[in-house]
Amino acid sequence: MNILLLGYGKMGKIIGEIAESRGHSIAGKINIDNREDLDKLDPKSIDVAIEFSQPEAAFENISWSIQRQIPIVVGTTGWLEKKAEVEEMTLTNNGSFFYASNFSIGVNIFFKVNEFLSKLMNETDGYQVSVEEIHHTAKKDAPSGTAITLAEGIIKNLKSKSSWNLKGEQESSDQSVEITSKRIDPAPGTHIIKYESPIDDIEITHTAHSRQGFALGAVLVAEWIPSKKGVLSMDDFLSF
Numbered sequence: 001m002n003i004l005l006l007g008y009g010k011m012g013k014i015i016g017e018i019a020e021s022r023g024h025s026i027a028g029k030i031n032i033d034n035r036e037d038l039d040k041l042d043p044k045s046i047d048v049a050i051e052f053s054q055p056e057a058a059f060e061n062i063s064w065s066i067q068r069q070i071p072i073v074v075g076t077t078g079w080l081e082k083k084a085e086v087e088e089m090t091l092t093n094n095g096s097f098f099y100a101s102n103f104s105i106g107v108n109i110f111f112k113v114n115e116f117l118s119k120l121m122n123e124t125d126g127y128q129v130s131v132e133e134i135h136h137t138a139k140k141d142a143p144s145g146t147a148i149t150l151a152e153g154i155i156k157n158l159k160s161k162s163s164w165n166l167k168g169e170q171e172s173s174d175q176s177v178e179i180t181s182k183r184i185d186p187a188p189g190t191h192i193i194k195y196e197s198p199i200d201d202i203e204i205t206h207t208a209h210s211r212q213g214f215a216l217g218a219v220l221v222a223e224w225i226p227s228k229k230g231v232l233s234m235d236d237f238l239s240f
């Protein structure tokens with residue numbers, strides 16, 4: 001496949017290496033300083049675009065791809081206020097759009113464990129739940145996209161919770177899942193769910209040791225997406 005990399009930073013570089021090691025070619029490596037190179041590309045020669053840039057850039061990159069009928073796999077976080085608009089654009093243009101807050105298979109198993117645990121917690125009211133995420137200091141958004149997905153998984157399953165808040169930025173309430181964001185180098189991404197009670201605590205943690213798992217997941221989805229249409233997610237890609 002011929003893959004366009006929209007965003008060629010920490011993630012884009014690893015994705016490019018994995019893609020080439022799996023026999024794919026790279027149509028372009030686009031950063032903020034060479035965006036004009038997009039105009040030199042023949043959209044018909046591109047099989048798929050992989051977008052890992054930054055929150056302010058994601059919407060423009062996604063729109064560019066959808067309007068040219070290029071399937072797009074998006075990992076950038078922190079732009080979700082525009083997601084409904086992107087979904088509408090995808091359907092209007094008969095395009096293919098895939099977003100995941102986290103492409104690691106391990107994290108997607110962790111998402112399922114989180115949902116199962118929060119369902120079980122309806123059996124008792126003795127525990128207070130919270131989410132913590134730890135990332136490197138270059139991360140631009142907080143809370144992480146993964147922490148938001150985890151909080152949404154809790155809200156969907158735990159009847160006592162209906163919203164989330166970022167500690168230190170937004171007010172908390174009894175109905176809210178509090179998220180704490182910490183920035184410590186070189187953490188590639190750690191997520192912790194805690195249920196605390198006066199008697200005991202239950203804690204589950206996912207710790208990424210590198211960016212390899214995120215990047216491989218994105219390439220695997222890119223290999224899968226060209227024959228698919230519509231608004232797609234990890235639930236469409238994974239069989240669990």
Ligand SMILES: NC(=O)C1=CN([C@@H]2O[C@H](COP(=O)(O)OP(=O)(O)OC[C@H]3O[C@@H](n4cnc5c(N)ncnc54)[C@H](OP(=O)(O)O)[C@@H]3O)[C@@H](O)[C@H]2O)C=CC1
Pocket residue numbers: 006007008009010011012030031032033035052053054055057061074075076077078100101102103104214
């Ligand atoms: N879903 C997932 O599994 C994962 C998601 N992420 C997310 O992916 C995103 C990127 O992460 P990471 O690679 O670590 O970040 P980096 O800051 O290392 O890389 C981002 C790159 O995007 C480039 N960029 C900025 N503006 C544009 C633009 N308009 N068009 C194209 N490229 C642009 C930057 O270029 P320049 O340097 O010139 O400014 C930079 O090279 C983040 O939002 C992060 O949260 C990260 C890991 C996993």
Ligand SMILES: O=C(O)C1=N[C@H](C(=O)O)C[C@H](O)C1
Pocket residue numbers: 077101102135139140143144145146147188189190214
């Ligand atoms: O910015 C990062 O690095 C990461 N971002 C994603 C997120 O916001 O959840 C995924 C991963 O945790 C790494």
